[in-house]
Amino acid sequence: MKRFRTAGLIVGGLLIGGMVSVVHAADQPGTHPITPKAPLASTPSTSIPQITSITGSITELDLKAMSPSLTLTDAGGKVWTLALDPQLTSIWRNGQIGKLDALQVGQQVKVRYTSKAGKNVAKSITIAQAITPVATAPAPSMTPPIAPVAATPMATPVPAPTTSPASTEPKKSY
DSSP states (O other), X not given: OHHHHHHHHHHHHHHXXXXXXXXXXXXXXXXXXXXXXXXXXXXXXXXXXXXXXEEEEEEEEEOSSSSOEEEEEETTSOEEEEEOOTTTOEEEETTEXXXXXXXXXXXXXXXXXXXXXXXXXXXXXXXXXXXXXXXXXXXXXSSOOXXXXXXXXXXXXXXXXXXXXXXXXXXXXX
16 A cells, blocks of 8 residues: 555655646746747637617518518508518517418517628517408307296196105014
8 A cells, every 4th residue: 555655655745746847948048948829810800790689560561572561651651661580580469489471460479580781580470460350240048048937827737745744653672
């Protein structure tokens, strides 16, 4: 066991001694035991596009064009035209994801978009309010109407229950 301890102390001493000599050599002028590597080439910084949102009413919708687009008017009356990407633009309605064909003129929507090369590209569209449905008559109720019940006398009276002969006998004690 002493041999291993001694060997460990010797190896530790050599390591520490080697470190001291490297540090001491670095302190000497003109002596550089370790040459620094060239700095890594900096990667070109890619700017993250800023996402902006607007809320408004859809005034025009072109889903059949080569580049689908959507035009909406915000509360201030400003008209916005946004490009739609069928692969990347997500549509949200009642917490469910949908497709571009869920959009209709007249809907209130919130659009999150980015600007690329001077073009506004929609990233997500949340349908806030659907177009007003056409007024319809209320659906018929499934319960039948309740008619007043008139008291009707019974044609023949129902006889009262009778007691059986066994019940009239006195109880026997055993």
